[in-house]
Amino acid sequence: MNGLNAYQRVNTQTSITDADPHKLIQLLYNGAIERINMAKARMQAKDYEGKGKLIGKAIEIIGGLKSFLDFEKGGELATRLEALYDYMERTLLEASAKNDMAKLDEVISLLRSIKEGWDGIREEAVIQSAHVG
Numbered sequence: 001m002n003g004l005n006a007y008q009r010v011n012t013q014t015s016i017t018d019a020d021p022h023k024l025i026q027l028l029y030n031g032a033i034e035r036i037n038m039a040k041a042r043m044q045a046k047d048y049e050g051k052g053k054l055i056g057k058a059i060e061i062i063g064g065l066k067s068f069l070d071f072e073k074g075g076e077l078a079t080r081l082e083a084l085y086d087y088m089e090r091t092l093l094e095a096s097a098k099n100d101m102a103k104l105d106e107v108i109s110l111l112r113s114i115k116e117g118w119d120g121i122r123e124e125a126v127i128q129s130a131h132v133g
Contacts, residue, residue, distance in 0.1 A: 022122055025068055029115035032061040036092070036108050043099055055096040058107075059089050084110065 039054035066085045069078040088107045095103035 021068075022118075025065065025118060026115065026122075028061050028065050028068075029111055029118065032058045032065070033108055033111050033115070035061065036104050036111075039096075040101060040104050043101060043104075048099070051099075052096055055092050055104075059092050062088050062092075081114070084114070 035054045035058040039051045039058065042048075042051035042054060062085050066082060069082055071078045074081070088110060091103050091107050094100065095107070
């Protein structure tokens, strides 16, 4: 599964052609955070099937984020992010199995901190992609 497929499943209303690569990844982060928050609400409502589906979607989105990693250009950062995404996927599975709200919060916190860094390079990324194209 690649990032574009994950994105299409996350946000079918928005055309991919409207999203530059940087924006696409922002949307994936938002989608994962949103699904985990929704899963928390399902967990509190004891809707374990709904919770499981939402956590599954969040794991798919994180898989999509992994597919965007560029190990040639990203070097050690890409390797670290891959390990962090793997950790998030495992933590989400564990949170789902044990109905552990704290583990869901931990993954949300990790996603938010990575997203903040990503948001911070928005201008630079857009300028770079304009030069490449």
